[in-house]
Amino acid sequence: MKRSISFSVNGDTVQVEVHPHWNLLRVLREELELTGAKQGCGEGECGACTVLVNGLPINSCIYPIMEVEGKDVLTIEGLASRDGALHPVQEAFLEKAGVQCGFCTPGMIMSAKALLDANPDPDEEEIRQALAGNMCRCTGYIQIIESVKHAAALLSSIEQEA
Amino acid sequence: MRTFDYFKPVCVEEALFLLNKFADKSKLVAGGTDVMVQWKKRIISPVALISLRNIPELNFIRMNDCLEIGSATTHRSLELSADIKSKFPAIYDAVSNIGSVQVRNSATIGGNLCNAAPSADSAPPMLVLDTGVNIVSSDGQRSIPIDQFFKGPGKTVVQPNEVVKSFSIATPPENTGMAYWKHTRRSAMDLPILGVAVLLSFDEDIKTCVKARIGLSVVAPTPIRARKAEEFLLGNVVNEASLDEAGKIAASECSPRTTIRGSDWYRREMARVLVKRVGLISTERASHFSKLES
Ligand SMILES: Cc1cc2nc3c(=O)[nH]c(=O)nc-3n(C[C@H](O)[C@H](O)[C@H](O)COP(=O)(O)OP(=O)(O)OC[C@H]3O[C@@H](n4cnc5c(N)ncnc54)[C@H](O)[C@@H]3O)c2cc1C
Numbered sequence: 001m002k003r004s005i006s007f008s009v010n011g012d013t014v015q016v017e018v019h020p021h022w023n024l025l026r027v028l029r030e031e032l033e034l035t036g037a038k039q040g041c042g043e044g045e046c047g048a049c050t051v052l053v054n055g056l057p058i059n060s061c062i063y064p065i066m067e068v069e070g071k072d073v074l075t076i077e078g079l080a081s082r083d084g085a086l087h088p089v090q091e092a093f094l095e096k097a098g099v100q101c102g103f104c105t106p107g108m109i110m111s112a113k114a115l116l117d118a119n120p121d122p123d124e125e126e127i128r129q130a131l132a133g134n135m136c137r138c139t140g141y142i143q144i145i146e147s148v149k150h151a152a153a154l155l156s157s158i159e160q161e162a
Numbered sequence: 163m164r165t166f167d168y169f170k171p172v173c174v175e176e177a178l179f180l181l182n183k184f185a186d187k188s189k190l191v192a193g194g195t196d197v198m199v200q201w202k203k204r205i206i207s208p209v210a211l212i213s214l215r216n217i218p219e220l221n222f223i224r225m226n227d228c229l230e231i232g233s234a235t236t237h238r239s240l241e242l243s244a245d246i247k248s249k250f251p252a253i254y255d256a257v258s259n260i261g262s263v264q265v266r267n268s269a270t271i272g273g274n275l276c277n278a279a280p281s282a283d284s285a286p287p288m289l290v291l292d293t294g295v296n297i298v299s300s301d302g303q304r305s306i307p308i309d310q311f312f313k314g315p316g317k318t319v320v321q322p323n324e325v326v327k328s329f330s331i332a333t334p335p336e337n338t339g340m341a342y343w344k345h346t347r348r349s350a351m352d353l354p355i356l357g358v359a360v361l362l363s364f365d366e367d368i369k370t371c372v373k374a375r376i377g378l379s380v381v382a383p384t385p386i387r388a389r390k391a392e393e394f395l396l397g398n399v400v401n402e403a404s405l406d407e408a409g410k411i412a413a414s415e416c417s418p419r420t421t422i423r424g425s426d427w428y429r430r431e432m433a434r435v436l437v438k439r440v441g442l443i444s445t446e447r448a449s450h451f452s453k454l455e456s
């Protein structure tokens with residue numbers, strides 16, 4: 001039997017009819033048409049489905065939809081501002097070639113954002129730890145780590161200007 | 163359609179009521195990182211999932227005379243607790259390297275222990291800390307020492323009408339060092355080939371061992387203590403030679419299997435090597451702590 005649940009996605013409150021066995025990723029992609037988060041493994045291993053729930057990165061492919069009721073979900077679609085200006089983490093990934101095919105990118109960027117929210121000036125080891133659950137088959141990771149370092153620098157210069 | 167109903171009790175009593183109502187047709191779910199994957203792979207098909215995520219009395223880290231951890235506390239909360247890192251570094255060593263940040267934000271210590279995989283990373287440190295497992299049912303409470311908790315791969319003493327509520331750990335005596343080492347091929351996102359935890363308490367000289375605990379995972383159907391190696395160390399001077407011998411004895415207590423992650427002889431050999439290495443780390447940590455305290 002379907003259940004009706006309500007939660008916030010990228011700042012908007014949504015009401016969705018769901019089957020209790022659905023996971024958050026399925027609802028984002030198939031009910032809400034937010035296809036930024038990707039399904040890779042579907043088992044928590046690859047991180048392509050990473051989104052933030054109440055600010056914390058989780059694997060949405062194994063996150064029970066019924067636990068999302070009343071919570072705040074942030075997906076890659078919610079990062080850019082409403083006028084389309086990219087978020088500094090997104091800018092940094094473009095600038096430092098942290099994106100190739102792009103399949104891992106939404107998850108990578110959400111993990112990177114969560115890291116930088118908690119730790120604005122991470123060292124390389126901290127970046128590697130924070131991204132350990134995000135697989136990339138293209139870049140070899142070096143450019144991704146450079147992107148996160150660059151994002152930290154961009155964010156701190158914005159901080160100083162403000 | 164293959165589906166389940168999902169219940170979100172807000173207190174333990176309500177969870178127990180639901181457990182009694184659905185009995186063995188239901189499954190408790192904490193972080194769901196094992197349960198959701200098992201459901202997707204059709205290993206389990208419960209009609210009801212009873213969630214423990216919204217029960218505040220299961221989610222806490224309390225440090226008074228002893229340490230108490232709520233069963234639904236996430237690995238990430240434990241990893242970020244300054245008290246856990248400084249006073250119970252073996253727990254920190256284990257929980258900070260389970261899966262990824264994403265997994266640790268959902269996965270709980272109770273789920274890890276109740277799932278009872280022979281490879282459960284939190285098991286060896288909880289074994290060396292002589293953890294008490296507090297279990298409740300609608301009939302009352304009971305407490306089980308963790309070395310009697312595991313019954314086989316995926317099996318524990320927890321009955322279908324019971325919920326694990328918390329874990330109690332006595333504060334270790336002065337001059338104690340402890341560590342956990344997860345032996346893996348990759349440095350992240352891998353299950354252990356084997357896991358080794360050692361806890362050593364010394365008298366004031368930081369030489370003579372007054373308490374020894376060795377916990378091993380993936381070397382038997384359940385996580386185990388290497389009791390003969392512990393007995394050998396007790397009362398002995400701890401140094402490279404005695405830890406070498408303890409490693410040999412511990413290896414003889416293992417009955418590992420050959421799996422895709424490693425063969426039986428390799429696991430036994432690495433148990434020998436790692437008991438010594440982790441013993442040395444524990445000794446170093448004990449002397450470090452005693453310097454801090456004096
Ligand atoms: C990608 C990935 C990587 C992983 N890496 C590791 C790793 O490195 N090391 C490792 O050890 N594990 C690993 N795991 C396994 C898993 O994440 C852990 O075992 C985790 O701690 C399980 O906790 P949970 O809260 O998600 O459990 P759940 O899936 O919610 O539950 C697990 C089991 O415990 C039972 N249960 C849960 N809480 C209670 C309770 N309070 N009382 C009674 N029964 C209860 C449930 O009914 C179920 O049978 C990994 C899993 C994934 C998906």
Ligand code: FES
Binds near residue numbers: 038040042045046
């Ligand atoms: S799709 Fe979720 S972790 Fe791979």
Ligand code: FES
Binds near residue numbers: 099101103105138
């Ligand atoms: S850019 Fe292709 S998987 Fe990472």
